[in-house]
Amino acid sequence: MKDLNTFGVDVNTKFFVEINSEEDLIEFLGQEEFKNNQRIFLGGGSNVLFTKDFDGIVILNKLKGIEITGEDSENVLVRSLGGELWHDFVTFVVNHGYWGIENLAFIPGSVGATPIQNIGAYGAELKDTLEQVEAFEVETGEKKIFSKEECELGYRDSVFKNNLKGKYFILAITLKLSKIPKPNLSYKILKEYLEKNKIKINGPKASPVGLQPRDISDAVTFIRQDKLPNPKIIGNAGSFFKNVFVSKEQLNNLLKIYPNMPSFEEDKVIKIPAGWLIEQCKWKGHKVGNVGVYEKQALVLVNYGGATGSEIVELANKIIASVKEKFGLELLPEVNII
Ligand SMILES: Cc1cc2nc3c(=O)[nH]c(=O)nc-3n(C[C@H](O)[C@H](O)[C@H](O)COP(=O)(O)OP(=O)(O)OC[C@H]3O[C@@H](n4cnc5c(N)ncnc54)[C@H](O)[C@@H]3O)c2cc1C
Secondary structure: OHHHOOOOOOOOEEEEEEEOOHHHHHHHHOOHHHHOOEEEEEOOOOOEEOOOOEEEEEEEEOOOOEEEEEEOOOEEEEEEEOOOEHHHHHHHHHHOOOEOOHHHOOOOOEOOOOOOOOOEEOOEEHHHOEEEEEEEEOOOOOEEEEEOHHHOOEOOEOHHHOOOOOOEEEEEEEEEEEOOOOOOOOOHHHHHHHHHOHHHHHOOOOEOOEOOHHHHHHHHHHHHHHHOOOOOOOEEEEEOEOOEEEOHHHHHHHHHHOOOOOOEEEOOEEEEOHHHHHHHOOOOOOEEOOEEEOOOOOOEEEEOOOOOHHHHHHHHHHHHHHHHHHHOOOOOEOOEEO
16 A cells, blocks of 8 residues: 555555446445445545554545536536546646635645545635535445535534545535636735746736736645655655644633744634644654654654554654643644544
C-alpha cells in the first residue's frame, strides 16, 4: 500500500480491488468476498494513516467522468464521478470560468472523498457549493441521493464520518457553481498575493473582465506549494489535527494567561488554530527517528522515510498530551487512523 497513501507508510492489505466502472462496483458489492471481509474505500489515500497491515479489502475508486448536468443564466450544475482527482475537477471548473471552488485548488485526493470531511481551505468549504451526493449503500447495493442537508456537513465533518461511517460508497458529487463572479478573498494571505502579483492578473493572460477563478486557483496553488510538504517527497496527510473549538468563556479565561492566543469565529463557533497550540509546545520542526513535525507548519506530521503508522500515532499522542497539559485543550485528529 506504500504508494497508495500519502504518508508513504509501508503496509500490506489482504485483498485489493480497483473499481473502474459502476457495473463493476454493483457486481462487487453483491459478492461474498465483499460481504465477508472488512473493507475500506480509498481515493488518493491523502487523509488516512495505516497503523498496521489491513486484514480486509482495500477498494480503490477509479471511476472517472465530469459533465455539466444543468444550467441557467446564473448557475451551473457540474457532476463528477468520485475517482476523479479533485484538482483535475477544480481545473475543469475554473477553465470554464465558473466560481465556487477556486479557493479549494490543489487539495490532494479524489472527488469522492471530499464530502467525507467537507474539505476546506482559504475561507471556502465544499459545503458552499455542494448540491448532492450519489452513493451506494454497501449492505443493500441500493443507490441513494443525499441532499446537502442530509450530508450534515460541518467543520471537517459529515454524516459519512459519523452515523454512516463505512456504510456508503460515494459514487459522484454534483456542485452548484456560479457564472457570476464571486471572488472569496477573505483570507489575507490570498488577497495580498493577488495584489502583489497584479501584473499577472492584469497581464496578457488576463481576461478583459478582470479577476478570473483561474487567477485565484493559480494563486492558491502557488501558496500551497510553498507552505505544505509535497507528499511525493516527504510523506504527510496535510493537517493532522483539527482546529480546537472553545466557548467564549473558555477563550476569555485562556486570554488572561495567554494574551497573544489567536482565535477566529467561523459558522458561529470560536476556534483556536491547532498549529499555534502545537508551536507553543515547541513541537514545530521536532524530529524523532523517521517522524517529525513539519518545520514550516506545525499542524503537519511527516514521515521522513521508513516510518510506521504507529510511530506517527505515538508522536501525535505526545503532541495531544502536551497541548492538554499546557492549555487544557483537546486536539482531535483530522486524519482517519486505520
Ligand atoms: C499535502 C496535503 C494537503 C492537504 N490539504 C487539505 C486542505 O487544505 N483541506 C482539506 O480539507 N484537506 C486537506 N488534505 C487532506 C486530504 O487531501 C483531503 O481530506 C481529501 O479529500 C482526501 O481525499 P482522498 O481521496 O485522498 O481520501 P482518502 O485518504 O483515500 O480517504 C479518506 C477517507 O474517505 C473515505 N473514502 C474515500 N473515498 C471514498 C468513497 N468513494 N466512498 C466512501 N468513502 C470514501 C476513506 O475510507 C477514508 O475514511 C490535505 C492532504 C495533504 C497530503
